[in-house]
Amino acid sequence: MDTGKKVGDLFGRLGKVPGRGVGIGLQLLVGAGGLAYGVSQSMYTVEGGHRAIIFSRLGGVQNEVYAEGLHFRIPWFHYPIIYDIRSRPRSISSPTGSKDLQMVNISLRVLARPDAVALPRIYRQLGTDYDERVLPSICNEVLKSVVAKFNASQLITQRSQVSLLVRKELTERARDFNIILDDVAITELSFGKEYTAAVESKQVAQQEAQRAQFLVEKAKQERQQKIVQAEGEAQAALLLGDAVTKNPGYLKLRKIRAAQSIARTIAQSNNRAYLDANTLMLNLTDLGYDQGATRAGTSKK
Structure with missing residues (x-):
């Protein structure tokens, strides 16, 4: 065992x-x-x-x-x-009123990032979603305060100044929350339907007024042109009468020019026409031509 x-x-x-x-x-x-x-x-x-x-x-x-x-x-x-301390884009839209009480729809695009040195303070006060807590409120506040300083027309003609002022005030406001804004830009600026219709009506009225003024000026110019033309024709008639009265050969010179013009036209035509000397005003060598012209000048005297 x-x-x-x-x-x-x-x-x-x-x-x-x-x-x-x-x-x-x-x-x-x-x-x-x-x-x-x-x-x-x-x-x-x-x-x-x-x-x-x-x-x-x-x-x-x-x-x-x-x-x-x-x-x-x-x-x-x-x-x-x-x-994440890289700049992140964010778009914010805000309807606000201008200095002349016109409704303005304005959109803002900002590039924001946290201040790396102040991250512990940001986490204690705002957390990780700091941009959601801060940017919408301060952007709306700054936009309303800046737009209220300008008229509706100034918002269009002085857009660069408006954008610069918004950027300056918004950057200073964001620094209170240890947020750095790398860029601020106005991406959209539009007005209400009533104001847009009023502006269009004003533009149409101005264009109609300018067109009416143009028509008046055109009528004046045409009237002046007719007066000058009539005065010129009257003066030409007087000078022509004096020339024929004082120098009977002037009429003969005019007939020669008319005969040259008729001959040039017939020569360039494809058709063939046969005219006698009297019809073509080429009977300048006839003795009766000069005598008739002399008699005509003497009778006018």
Whole structure:
């Protein structure tokens, strides 16, 4: 019985050895996994264009700001809060009234980013959605205050000045919340239907007035032209009469020019026409022609 008992104890010890080895392996595996998990949780990466701050369960938000790269932390006690500090566009529309009480629909596009140095303060006061909390309210406030300083017509003719004033006041207002505005631009500026219709009617009336004025000036010019033309014709008639009276040869010269014109026209025509000298005014060599012209001049005298 003692021998059998010893043998049984030996086999029992041998059977327990593999189980103990498996337990140690599992413990080592669990320990290695826990160590790897702890190491991975103790590191974090800040991507390009981002900044990080640390929240500590013991001391709250830390004042240090971490730049891009790999950083370490204490797991469970610390966890990072990462901010995107790149400029992000945002469009805001606001209906407001001008100085002359005209409704204006104005749209603004801003490029905003947080101040990297003040990220801990931004997180304490505004959180990660700082732009949603701040930009709509201050943009509407600044737009209404600036537009109220200009008339509706000035908003169109002095748009660059309006945009510059909006940018200046909005940038100063955003600095109170540690927000930097890289660009501010007015993308749309429109008026109400009533004002648009009134402007169109005014433009049509001005164009009609200018057209009526043009017609009046045109009638005056035509009247003056007719007067000058009539005076010229009367003066020409007087000069022609004097020339014929004082010099009977003038009439003969006119007949020669008329004969030249008739001959040139007939020569250039495709048709052939036969005219006698009297019809063509070429009977200038006849003795009766000069005598008739002389008699005509003498009778006029």
